[in-house]
Every structure is written in C-alpha cells, then in structure tokens.
Amino acid sequence: MSSLIEAIEIWKSFGKVEAVRGVSFRLEAGQVHGLLGPNGSGKTTSLKCIVGLLKPDKGTVTIFGEKPSANNGYRRKLGYVPENPSLPDYLTVEEFLIFSARLKGLVGDSVRSRVSELMEAYALHQVSDRLVYELSKGVRQRLAIAASLVSSPTVLILDEPFNGLDPEAQKITRLYINEIIEDGGGVLISTHLLDSAEKICNHVTIIVDGKVLCSSSLSELKSKNGGASLEEIFLSLIRVKKAAN
Amino acid sequence: MLYLFVLMLVSLTLRFYGIVTGMDLDDFVRALKPLATSGVLAVGVFLGLKGGVTALGYEIDYIFTSNVRPRTYLWSDFLFQFIFLNVFTLPSMLLIVTVLTYPRHLIHLFNFVMIVEAAVVSSILISHMLGLLRNWLGKRGVMAVGGVMLMLVLLPLLDVFASLPWVSSFPYPTNLLLGVTGGGLKTSAAFLLIGGLLAVNLFLSRKVEYAGLAPILTNVFTDPPRKLITSFKLPQPVARFLLINAADRPTALLVKAHLTRFLRDGSLWITAFVLLLLVYVGTALPRALAFTAQPEAIFLTIVSLYTPMIPALLSFNWLLTEKHNLWLVQLSVYRVSSYFYTLLIAYTIVSLIFSSLMVAAVQVFGGLFALTYLDVLLFLCSAVFGSFLALVISSSIKRFSSPFSFTSIFIVVLPLLGSQLLSLPLLVSRLFEPIATNPPAFLPYLVMGYVLFALALVTYSTRDFSIEQAS
Ligand SMILES: Nc1ncnc2c1ncn2[C@@H]1O[C@H](COP(=O)(O)OP(=O)(O)O)[C@@H](O)[C@H]1O
Ligand SMILES: [Mg+2]
Numbered sequence: 058m059s060s061l062i063e064a065i066e067i068w069k070s071f072g073k074v075e076a077v078r079g080v081s082f083r084l085e086a087g088q089v090h091g092l093l094g095p096n097g098s099g100k101t102t103s104l105k106c107i108v109g110l111l112k113p114d115k116g117t118v119t120i121f122g123e124k125p126s127a128n129n130g131y132r133r134k135l136g137y138v139p140e141n142p143s144l145p146d147y148l149t150v151e152e153f154l155i156f157s158a159r160l161k162g163l164v165g166d167s168v169r170s171r172v173s174e175l176m177e178a179y180a181l182h183q184v185s186d187r188l189v190y191e192l193s194k195g196v197r198q199r200l201a202i203a204a205s206l207v208s209s210p211t212v213l214i215l216d217e218p219f220n221g222l223d224p225e226a227q228k229i230t231r232l233y234i235n236e237i238i239e240d241g242g243g244v245l246i247s248t249h250l251l252d253s254a255e256k257i258c259n260h261v262t263i264i265v266d267g268k269v270l271c272s273s274s275l276s277e278l279k280s281k282n283g284g285a286s287l288e289e290i291f292l293s294l295i296r297v298k299k300a301a302n
Numbered sequence: 303m304l305y306l307f308v309l310m311l312v313s314l315t316l317r318f319y320g321i322v323t324g325m326d327l328d329d330f331v332r333a334l335k336p337l338a339t340s341g342v343l344a345v346g347v348f349l350g351l352k353g354g355v356t357a358l359g360y361e362i363d364y365i366f367t368s369n370v371r372p373r374t375y376l377w378s379d380f381l382f383q384f385i386f387l388n389v390f391t392l393p394s395m396l397l398i399v400t401v402l403t404y405p406r407h408l409i410h411l412f413n414f415v416m417i418v419e420a421a422v423v424s425s426i427l428i429s430h431m432l433g434l435l436r437n438w439l440g441k442r443g444v445m446a447v448g449g450v451m452l453m454l455v456l457l458p459l460l461d462v463f464a465s466l467p468w469v470s471s472f473p474y475p476t477n478l479l480l481g482v483t484g485g486g487l488k489t490s491a492a493f494l495l496i497g498g499l500l501a502v503n504l505f506l507s508r509k510v511e512y513a514g515l516a517p518i519l520t521n522v523f524t525d526p527p528r529k530l531i532t533s534f535k536l537p538q539p540v541a542r543f544l545l546i547n548a549a550d551r552p553t554a555l556l557v558k559a560h561l562t563r564f565l566r567d568g569s570l571w572i573t574a575f576v577l578l579l580l581v582y583v584g585t586a587l588p589r590a591l592a593f594t595a596q597p598e599a600i601f602l603t604i605v606s607l608y609t610p611m612i613p614a615l616l617s618f619n620w621l622l623t624e625k626h627n628l629w630l631v632q633l634s635v636y637r638v639s640s641y642f643y644t645l646l647i648a649y650t651i652v653s654l655i656f657s658s659l660m661v662a663a664v665q666v667f668g669g670l671f672a673l674t675y676l677d678v679l680l681f682l683c684s685a686v687f688g689s690f691l692a693l694v695i696s697s698s699i700k701r702f703s704s705p706f707s708f709t710s711i712f713i714v715v716l717p718l719l720g721s722q723l724l725s726l727p728l729l730v731s732r733l734f735e736p737i738a739t740n741p742p743a744f745l746p747y748l749v750m751g752y753v754l755f756a757l758a759l760v761t762y763s764t765r766d767f768s769i770e771q772a773s
Contacts, residue, residue, distance in 0.1 A: 108633060110629055110633070129637070132633050143629075144627065144630075145559070146623065147563040147565075147567050148546070148562065152562075155546060156555070156559060156630075158548070160636060162634075162635040165549075172548075
C-alpha cells in the first residue's frame with residue numbers, strides 16, 4: 058500500500074526567505090506523525106504545501122497517491138486545522154459546523170448527526186448559538202478542530218493544535234485521533250511543544266531551518282538515545298547541528 | 303476615504319445635473335460649496351462618533367504602550383488626517399471647479415480652497431472633539447452630542463435642496479465656514495468657530511488617557527453592530543430562508559453564507575449609510591434646481607450609476623474580514639470559482655434590493671412614474687457589472703491593510719466607471735434624444751442582445767475564476 062502522504066524534496070521561498078529547503082517525508086497509515094522544530098523552521102509552510110494551499114517551488118506532494126491540485130475528491134478525506142485558524146466570525150458555532158460539513162461534501166441527515174456529535178464531544182453545545190466572533194481563543198481552537206473532524210477524515214493535519222487547547226479538549230482530540238488510526242488513517246501534527254508531542258505521536262520528523270534533521274519512529278529514536286526524553290534528544294540534535302555549522 | 307466618497311459622488315451628481323440641465327455655472331458652484339462643506343463636516347461627526355482617532359488596532363497597541371504623550375499623538379494624528387484629506391479631496395475638487403468655471407476659475411478656486419481647508423480643519427477638530435468627549439460623557443452622551451451636531455451640520459442643505467433661503471441666514475457651522483473668504487465680520491466668524499473648536503479640543507485633551515481613545519480606522523468598516531445581531535432574531539420562516547441550512551443546495555448554501563456575512567459584519571449598514579446620503583442628495587437636487595426635462599429618467603440613471611458602489615463597499619469588507627477564510631473553500635470539495643460565482647450572486651442581490659428600495663423611495667416621495675424596460679435592464683446591468691468588477695478587483699488585490707489606502711480608490715472608482723462604460727449602450731438609449739422619445743423599432747432587440755451577451759460573458763468568466771493561492 059502506498060503512503061497516505063508523500064512529500065519529496067519540497068522547496069518554498071517567500072522572496073529572499075527560504076522557508077522550506079528540500080523537505081521529504083511520508084505519512085503512513087497508523088502513524089501519528091509529529092512534525093517538530095523550533096519556531097520559524099518551516100513546519101507551517103511545509104503543511105500548507107502538502108494540503109495544497111501553497112504551491113511548492115520545487116518538489117512533489119501526493120495525497121492518497123494523487124497530486125493535491127489534480128482533483129478535489131481527496132479533500133473530503135482530509136481534515137486540516139491551520140495555525141491560528143481564521144474562521145468566519147459571522148456564523149454561529151452550529152452554522153459553522155454545518156457549513157464545514159457541507160463544504161466537505163456531507164449531505165442529508167449525516168450532517169446534523171455528525172455536527173451534534175462533535176458539539177457534544179467538544180462541549181460546544183452551550184455556545185452553539187454564539188457567533189464565532191464572540192468565542193475565546195480556546196473555544197475557537199476547539200471549534201476549528203471539531204470542524205476538521207466533521208467529515209471523519211482519513212488524514213488529519215493539525216498545525217500547532219495545542220495553542221490554547223485545554224486538557225479536556227486535548228483528551229477528546231486524542232480519542233478522535235485513535236479512531237482515525239484504527240480506521241487505517243494517519244495524523245500529522247506540527248508543534249514546537251515537545252512533551253505534548255511525546256504523549257501523542259508514535260513517529261517524529263524534526264525540521265530545522267527548512268531541512269529535515271531526522272525522521273523515525275518515536276520508540277526507535279528513544280532506544281537509540283538510551284531512553285532519553287524527546288526534549289533532551291531534540292536539544293542534543295540541535296546542538297550537534299549548530300556545532301556542525 | 304468616506305470624505306472622498308461623499309465628495310466625489312456629490313460632485314459627480316452635480317456635474318451630471320449640470321450637463322443634463324445646462325444649468326448656470328455660478329448656481330452650480332454656489333450649490334457645490336455648502337454641499338462640500340456640509341459633507342466634510344458630516345463625515346467628521348460620523349468619524350467622531352466612531353472614536354475620532356485614525357489609528358489601526360495594532361498601532362494603538364504599539365503607541366499606547368510607548369511613552370509618546372497622548373496629546374502629541376493627537377497632534378500627529380491631526381496632521382496625518384489633514385494631509386490625507388487634502389490629498390484625497392483637493393485635487394478632484396479643484397479640477398471640477400476649474401473645468402466648470404473656466405475662464406473665471408481663479409477667483410472661484412481661491413474661494414474654494416479656503417472653504418475646503420476651513421471645512422477640513424473643522425471636521426478633524428470635530429471628530430477629535432467627539433472622540434475625546436467619550437472620556438467625559440461616555441458613549442451614549444457622545445452619540446447624543448453627535449446627533450445634534452449632525453443636524454446642525456446638515457440643516458443648511460435645506461436651502462440648497464428645498465430653496466429655503468431663511469436657513470442660510472442662521473449661523474450654522476457650514477454657513478460660518480462659507481464666510482471664510484467673505485472678509486471682515488464673516489471671516490472673523492469663521493475663524494472664531496475654528497478657534498472655538500481648537501480651544502475645546504485643547505481643553506479636553508488636557509488630561510486625556512489612551513484608554514479613553516478608540517481607533518476608528520478598522521471600526522468604521524468592520525465593526526459589526528453587535529447589539530443588533532445578538533438581540534435581533536429573524537422570524538423563523540425568514541431565518542430558514544436566509545440563514546444557512548444543512549439541506550441547502552450548494553449554490554444556495556454559499557450565497558446564504560455571503561448574505562449572512564453582509565448582515566452580521568456591519569458592511570451592509572455602512573453601505574446603507576453611504577447610499578442613503580446619496581439618495582438624499584439625488585432626490586432633493588432636481589427639485590432644488592427646478593429643471594423639468596425627464597426628471598425621473600435622470601434620477602433612475604443616477605441610481606443605476608451609483609449602484610456599483612454597493613459591491614465596491616462590500617468588497618472592502620471582503621478584503622478585511624473574509625479573504626483569510628478562503629482556506630476553508632480551497633480545501634473543500636467545492637471549487638473556488640463557485641465561491642466567487644456565489645459572491646457575484648450575493649453582491650447582485652444586495653445591489654438590486656438597494657436600487658429597488660431607492661426607486662420605491664422616490665416613487666413614494668417624488669410621485670409615481672412608470673419604469674421602462676430600459677430602466678429595469680439598466681438596474682440589472684449596473685448591479686451585475688458593478689458586482690463583477692468589484693469581485694475582479696478585490697480578488698486581485700494582494701495586500702490590503704485598510705480602507706484608508708490608495709488601493710481603495712481603485713476598488714471604488716473602477717467598478718463605478720467600468721459599469722458605466724459597460725452600461726453605455728443602455729444609457730444612450732434611455733437618455734439621449736431623439737432615441738429616448740422616439741426609439742427605432744429594432745432598439746429593444748439590440749439592447750436585449752447586448753445585455754444577454756454581456757451577462758453571459760460575466761457569468762462565464764466568473765465560472766472560471768480562481769485566486770492566487772493563500773499564503
Ligand atoms: N507568507 C510569508 N511571507 C514571508 N515569509 C514567510 C511567510 N510565511 C512564512 N514565512 C517565513 O518562513 C519561515 C518559516 O515559517 P513557518 O513555516 O511559519 O515556520 P514554523 O511553522 O516552523 O514556525 C519563517 O522564517 C517565516 O518568517
Ligand atoms: Mg508554524
């Protein structure tokens with residue numbers, strides 16, 4: 058079986074800033090894949106190239122074996138939450154979830170049932186009539202994640218999902234992530250918060266300065282480093298890299 | 303920017319009437335002066351009600367935590383507004399006055415510059431004053447004071463519109479400022495007014511705190527009237543019709559989402575405000591100038607010429623509040639072009655509703671008259687063309703930080719001029735003799751053919767619309 062996502066040597070610059078410099082990695086079924094790296098290392102840009110919001114200058118991306126722009130059928134099976142997602146402030150919470158479901162191609166009764174399930178799970182039903190505009194940052198983030206799950210995606214991509222997310226919502230999200238994995242999907246999470254990543258991920262790719270520093274399963278990485286914590290491994294890798302420069 | 307809209311539109315209207323009616327040019331300039339002055343002052347009051355200080359949110363965060371003194375900041379803001387307003391208002395006004403009054407333009411120009419400058423300075427002072435008054439009177443109090451001032455400022459227009467000369471003899475702000483070049487007592491009165499405003503400002507800013515200042519730049523265009531939204535519930539059947547619904551067809555879903563945004567993010571209200579002002583001017587002028595030839599044709603034409611303002615103003619808000627939500631559509635099973643196509647439909651719906659309301663208002667206040675098929679087509683065309691152009695322009699703008707930037711001129715002027723050009727065949731048929739009164743038999747077919755062709759072209763190009771990928 059081919060990978061869910063395959064990025065091969067993607068490059069992306071913004072003017073003079075080379076944000077991504079030849080990043081390659083795969084997301085396989087069953088992986089909760091952490092894309093780790095310091096701020097500004099190119100995680101967000103890589104993710105945008107992968108979902109098709111940005112066109113890489115060089116390199117190829119395939120999702121479910123197809124190029125992102127080739128057709129839009131893949132989008133039904135793709136859930137994505139950008140970093141600090143901007144949401145339509147003018148819709149109510151419930152309207153937004155319905156809107157998201159419809160945008161993902163859900164129709165009929167499945168829209169209502171999935172929306173009310175997610176509102177329940179993410180404790181959004183108390184605010185279902187509020188405008189998105191009125192929500193606090195944490196509730197907004199919960200809403201964005203709930204909306205990304207609305208079409209029961211096979212691939213879920215979360216960019217810095219832990220920003221402002223309370224422990225309760227993190228726990229729920231982990232349950233949904235497990236569901237995706239059990240159904241043969243994969244999850245890609247970008248974060249600079251290493252202890253959160255260590256709790257959720259089973260595979261990590263570390264990006265520094267737009268380049269992949271290492272990519273391996275978490276258990277392998279830990280056993281190679283004598284059972285040190287992800288944070289310690291990360292810091293020592295970066296130290297080695299700095300020394301090499 | 304609002305000053306620019308109002309002035310530009312008022313002068314366009316006047317020029318249009320002037321050309322159509324062959325009106326005496328001196329009358330024309332006489333009418334232009336109080337209109338321009340009152341317009342500038344009215345916008346000052348309006349901005350004052352919104353906070354008075356032209357800063358953006360992030361600017362406020364930056365400056366208000368620095369050790370720049372509030373008073374210094376107010377002065378620099380005064381200077382900024384002064385330069386900004388002059389850059390926007392003066393050249394076009396000067397051009398209009400020169401063209402209209404040549405060869406006696408020099409004396410008119412001098413008069414005009416003095417009056418406009420006096421109005422601009424007073425207007426900024428008024429808007430700062432209202433902003434500062436928030437510290438003392440609270441928001442409600444400022445609303446009340448502002449309401450009274452708005453009346454005072456707009457009353458002199460009664461003379462222009464309804465020929466009530468006694469109005470001009472009262473010392474309203476506009477009248478005082480108009481006397482600035484009158485010499486002697488009149489000039490002193492104008493300076494007294496400005497001096498008075500300045501003194502009040504200095505007094506109020508003695509002890510101003512940043513916490514009491516509210517930035518207007520972003521507020522004016524994007525501040526939703528929140529109270530209205532949260533307490534305003536649509537009746538159930540209307541809500542089901544208007545708000546998005548799980549069972550909507552895809553096109554209806556997207557159109558409803560756009561309409562909901564117009565209703566809830568405030569863009570509809572600001573648009574209504576600007577257009578009401580126009581209707582006021584547009585309906586009052588024919589009576590004031592007492593011309594007889596085809597008054598309703600001219601009115602209808604003017605309404606249709608202004609209709610493209612609606613999508614233009616709405617597209618400001620699209621740029622400010624909606625463009626960054628495009629990722630939702632880009633990652634949906636819908637095509638981005640369907641999003642833009644439905645936006646075109648939503649713009650067109652709102653434009654048609656507005657123009658119908660304006661026509662209805664004139665029917666009520668100005669007496670009934672029959673619409674011809676050309677009028678209906680003209681409304682349809684200016685709504686669609688204006689919407690299309692606004693869409694094309696706003697979606698091709700890469701960076702847009704505020705409505706108070708040069709880019710905004712394009713957003714407003716291009717749809718206005720462009721849709722006038724595209725509607726030209728209709729306009730000519732409607733207005734110009736002898737076609738208007740004695741149309742050739744084939745005219746309806748020709749016009750229909752043109753309209754269908756143009757509409758098909760617009761629809762087709764929107765269907766193929768895409769946008770630069772979001773970054
Ligand atoms: N739209 C953009 N324009 C210019 N530079 C950008 C843009 N987006 C990202 N960058 C730059 O690219 C680099 C990588 O950014 P990003 O992908 O957001 O990193 P991360 O998500 O790892 O923090 C940074 O130096 C950032 O400043
Ligand atoms: Mg990032």
